[in-house]
Amino acid sequence: MSRIGKKPVQIPAGVDVTVDGNKVIVKGPKGTLEQDIYEKLTISIEGNELTVARPDDERESRARHGLTRALIYNMVVGVSEGYTKGLELAGVGYRVQLKGTNLELSLGYSHPVVMEQPEGITFEVPDNTHINVKGINKQQVGQIAAEIRGKRPPEPYKGKGIHYVGEHIRRKLGKAAK
Incomplete structure (x- = not known):
């Protein structure tokens, strides 16, 4: 399992994360960012935590698991702090x-x-x-x-x-x- 991919992303107050199909939209006090994600990965939001999960251990899924989590984390930090x-x-x-x-x-x-x-x-x-x-x-x-x-x-x-x-x-x- 990816060490980075399995860590949850903490969503701070004032930041709104929306998942629309294979697109993640992050809105915050500094602006809005959106990112397309790999279609096999699933993103779930529970409370103020966002988790990225992969369905299988294929090479492509493993490679994009940690990457997707890191990209979403960078978007959350960007719209809240810059x-x-x-x-x-x-x-x-x-x-x-x-x-x-x-x-x-x-x-x-x-x-x-x-x-x-x-x-x-x-x-x-x-x-x-x-x-x-x-x-x-x-x-x-x-x-x-x-x-x-x-x-x-x-x-x-x-x-x-x-x-x-x-x-x-x-x-x-x-x-x-x-």
């Missing part, structure tokens, strides 16, 4: 500023890099070297943060670039002197 991913700019002259709802990044290129804010995501810039990507969809928050990081990934010699807050950059030594 997700935040922090990014940090390191390097001389590397700066970020908010122009309207878009990010304008100065990353050492001959031009500023502009990132548009997608629907469901908000950018926060506490100072000119930090970015917070916020949203209710965990996958979307991580994807947008990865796209921003991809504009200038950290390099291993000086550590310049955009990296996640708390990310450790493995450093390399430069040329060996004679």
